[in-house]
Amino acid sequence: MTIRRAMRLLPVIPSILLLLLFLLAPVAWSFYASFTDAGLTGKAAKDPQWVGAENYLRMFSDDSFPLSAWLTLVFVAASAVLGQNILGLLIALLMTRSGTVVSSLVGTAVVAAWVLPEIVAAFAAYAYFNRDGTLNQMVGMVGIEGPDWLYSFPLVAIILANTWRGTAFSMLVYRAALADVPRDISEAALMDGARGWQRLTFITLPLIRGSITTNLMLITLQTLAVFTLIWVMTAGGPANASTTLAVLAYQEAFKFGDIGYGTAVASVLILLGMIFGAIYVRLLRERRP
Amino acid sequence: MTTRALRAQLRKTSTTSGGSSRSRARLWANIALAVVGVCFVAPLLWLLLAAVDPQAGYQTQVPSSPSIANFAAVLNPELLFRPLANSLWLSAGTAVVNLLAAVLAAYPLSRYQSRFNKPFMYTVLFGTSLPVTAIMVPVYGLFVQLQLLDSMAATIFFMATTTLPMAIWMTKNFMDSVPVELEEAAWMDGASAMAALRTIVLPLMRQGLGVVFIFVFIQAWGNFFVPFILLLSPDKQPAAVSIFSFFGQHGAIAYGQLAAFSILYSVPVLLLYTLVSRGMGNSFALSGAVKG
Numbered sequence: 001m002t003i004r005r006a007m008r009l010l011p012v013i014p015s016i017l018l019l020l021l022f023l024l025a026p027v028a029w030s031f032y033a034s035f036t037d038a039g040l041t042g043k044a045a046k047d048p049q050w051v052g053a054e055n056y057l058r059m060f061s062d063d064s065f066p067l068s069a070w071l072t073l074v075f076v077a078a079s080a081v082l083g084q085n086i087l088g089l090l091i092a093l094l095m096t097r098s099g100t101v102v103s104s105l106v107g108t109a110v111v112a113a114w115v116l117p118e119i120v121a122a123f124a125a126y127a128y129f130n131r132d133g134t135l136n137q138m139v140g141m142v143g144i145e146g147p148d149w150l151y152s153f154p155l156v157a158i159i160l161a162n163t164w165r166g167t168a169f170s171m172l173v174y175r176a177a178l179a180d181v182p183r184d185i186s187e188a189a190l191m192d193g194a195r196g197w198q199r200l201t202f203i204t205l206p207l208i209r210g211s212i213t214t215n216l217m218l219i220t221l222q223t224l225a226v227f228t229l230i231w232v233m234t235a236g237g238p239a240n241a242s243t244t245l246a247v248l249a250y251q252e253a254f255k256f257g258d259i260g261y262g263t264a265v266a267s268v269l270i271l272l273g274m275i276f277g278a279i280y281v282r283l284l285r286e287r288r289p
Numbered sequence: 290m291t292t293r294a295l296r297a298q299l300r301k302t303s304t305t306s307g308g309s310s311r312s313r314a315r316l317w318a319n320i321a322l323a324v325v326g327v328c329f330v331a332p333l334l335w336l337l338l339a340a341v342d343p344q345a346g347y348q349t350q351v352p353s354s355p356s357i358a359n360f361a362a363v364l365n366p367e368l369l370f371r372p373l374a375n376s377l378w379l380s381a382g383t384a385v386v387n388l389l390a391a392v393l394a395a396y397p398l399s400r401y402q403s404r405f406n407k408p409f410m411y412t413v414l415f416g417t418s419l420p421v422t423a424i425m426v427p428v429y430g431l432f433v434q435l436q437l438l439d440s441m442a443a444t445i446f447f448m449a450t451t452t453l454p455m456a457i458w459m460t461k462n463f464m465d466s467v468p469v470e471l472e473e474a475a476w477m478d479g480a481s482a483m484a485a486l487r488t489i490v491l492p493l494m495r496q497g498l499g500v501v502f503i504f505v506f507i508q509a510w511g512n513f514f515v516p517f518i519l520l521l522s523p524d525k526q527p528a529a530v531s532i533f534s535f536f537g538q539h540g541a542i543a544y545g546q547l548a549a550f551s552i553l554y555s556v557p558v559l560l561l562y563t564l565v566s567r568g569m570g571n572s573f574a575l576s577g578a579v580k581g
Contacts, residue, residue: 008401008482011393012409015453018390022450023416023424030427038430045433091325098318106326113329115562117511119529120336120551123536127339127544128332130347137348138331164332217418225420228513232533246422253426254518262426269423277418281411 027270034264040257048260055264064240065265068248072224075159075244080223083163085216088170092178093200107171114168122232125161126150129233154234154242161229166222170215177211178204210283217280221273245269336548345545359549368535369528369553376527376554379445379516380509386449387505388498391456396486398457399464400472410461416454425518432519439521448515452505459504463497464490503565507558528554 034055038048059065091110095103113121128134129149136146149157181204189199205212227246230236236243236251243251245265253262331349339345340359342352363369398406428447429438437443471493472485480488491498513529520526523534532554536547 005401005403008397009403009405011397011483015390015394015457018446018450018453019413019416022428022447023419026424026427026431027419029431030424033427033430087325091322094318094322094325097315098322099315102319102322102326106322106329109326109329109333111562112333112559115507115558116555117513117529117558119511119513119533120555123532123547123551124332124336127335127347132347134331134335134347134349164329167329221418221420225422227422246420249423249426253429259426259430263430266423266426269420273418273420273423274415277415280418281415284414285411 030263030267030270033260034267036260038259038263040254040259045259051260055261058261059264059268064243064248067240068243068245068265069268071155071242072244072246074155075162075226076220076223079159079162080166080219081216083159084166084170084219084223085212087163088167088172088215089174089212091167091171092174093204095175096178110171111168113164114166118165118228119232121165122161122229125157125164125229126233129157129161150234151238154238158230158233158242161233162223162226165229166219169222170219173211173215174208177208181207213283214280217276217283221276221280224269224272224276336551339545339548340552341549342545345548347544359545360553362543363546363550363553368531369550371524372526372528372531373554375525375531376510376529378441379448379527380506382441382445383448383452383509384502384505386445387452387456388460388502390449390453391460391501392486392491392498394457395460395464396482396490399461400469400482410458413454413457417458421451422514425514429518438519439525441520441525444516444519447519448509448512449505451515452508456501456505459501460497463494463501466497467493500565503561507561510558 033048035050035052036048037051037054039045091106095107116124130136131146131148131151133149135149139146147153185203185207189203225246226244227250230242230244230247231250234242236247246269249262249265249269251262252258252265335347335349338349338352341355341357342350343354343356343358345352345359397403398410432438432443435443467490471489475485475489476482510527511529513533516527517530517533520530523531526534528550532547532550536543536550
């Protein structure tokens, strides 16, 4: 490799510097700080001490971490893998056979929830699930007195809210994918007498399976990182009943001032992201040699 | 009989026999979609109605005496204009830094073959999957160490970096679609690579650059968590944070104003999104981002 050829790569340097300083350094610092007793204020902030794996051991003796890990799993599985993914696919499928006016109106409604700034979406969801909110008004119309969702069923509320907020992404991915499915193939199946469900499972879904895996990876990563929605709606409460790992890391670090333990929780989340990210990159590489 | 003729005949029989069942399927699809649409609109309805209702609560109701009092109440420098100006600075700054770095990086990656390209692009793609929320605790620690806390510029550079992987990936894809022959002519005439980039490539991909700019701008405009952690003084905070701190304290009495503020703050991104999706279609903008 000559110097001239190396010179050509010079313009990449600003990007590399930014990524090193603001992405790689925080990740490295996170893993380092998770082995210290770094604090937000006081002596532990100025001169953090090395404490070995203490923070990680604490995760398993502490009640809040296992609960939080479980809540995160339920939150991701219910709101992303089931909620956003299935609903997004369903909407996209329905759109292939509905009228254009209906489909563009509904598309706009679904996308609106997604394009709004997250804090606005969070406020709207907060009002909606409030004791006096719209949901209970609608439930009240059929004569049932609705519960205080945010207090009695906080996990259900944030799952529904995140499904509402994020379905647009899956819908757009699946609309693009279904547009690429040759019409002839599904129609030929129709002639063979393949019933709707069979056609879906044996023909359509296998054809868009690449999009399904990509979508699942991306929405899982997005949902792992959801903070604002939960913070505004329930702030992780009541009594940690909706504290996902992202919220727990924030609380430990900034509410209780324990940066060391906070970064340990954050490191677990980063590791999870890395695992999913590695699988995602692998899948894309296999598809495009 | 050829397959094509067979297919045509099959299609004919299917339209005659399956005509009514097909239109029935269409009706059910329309009904099902309408139900979904109503469910998605419902939470937003409160926002719209409460904004014009001076007596708004958490209930969705048609205002008894609709007025623009809520909008008038939030339209003041302290509450609305300064936070919005901060949001604009933050988002535009982020988008500019991001686009500059992404264009510079994408050019050699798109134009020169090198063993460095593929590993770099996959590392960048890997970077898109890091949960930004998770690195906020370490970023805070890092900013304290480097004394960058409460700095607008540092926040801009950080936000630009979080969207940089996606921006590089998108920019390179857009750049790949600009034919290289035009530049080769410019090189023959003695133009440098940077001159060719500026005068030939960028003008030809300005639509793509617009998509990347708006994509980054929308993300920065709506970002709450990053400025919430990194910007401390109220006079630097963008609308996302000021709305949270103001209504976190006064929300219990000012639902209508909260809704009015939310709408005013959301309008710019709604317009920008419409611009992108109208201009080139959802699937196009998204395929640049997702399909890679």
